[in-house]
Amino acid sequence: MPATDRRDLRSRTRLFTAIVVLSNVTGNSLLTHGMQQLGDPGNTPLALIGALFHPWVAAGVALLIVWTLSHMALLSWADLSYVMPVTAIGYVLAAISGRFILGEDISVSRWAGILLITAGVMLVGRTNPATAGTVAE
DSSP states (O other): OOHHHHHHHHHHHHHHHHHHHHHHHHHHHHHHHHHHHHOOOOSSHHHHHHHTTSHHHHHHHHHHHHHHHHHHHHHHHSOHHHHHHHHTHHHHHHHHHHHHTSOOOOOHHHHHHHHHHHHHHHHHHTSOSOOSSSOOO
16 A cells, blocks of 8 residues: 555544544543433333434444444444444443433443543554455545
């Protein structure tokens, strides 16, 4: 693969990785916030469908749709063994969001796990996103 194609692939991969991570973390945070405001809607399908009309829940679901579509696009050109570990930084950001936005308590052992995930993301992020010689367009 020519150097220009590799730079384009890396740039596109970084952009879509950011979209995947941010839409996942923000979508899940909004969904959680909305569901906490609603309380227990019950386990009936009709009650859960009704919960979709809460503004925070609807915004969270919309962002999780963005996450799904951008994740699919990212997986179309980057290796699964690259995408999954690199997007795992979302777990770190979700924990930070839970702590500082949603007011959740996070134990020391969870923070230790978060540090391990961060180290793994940094290691994998230094590798090439795709090992194949050609990238599907």
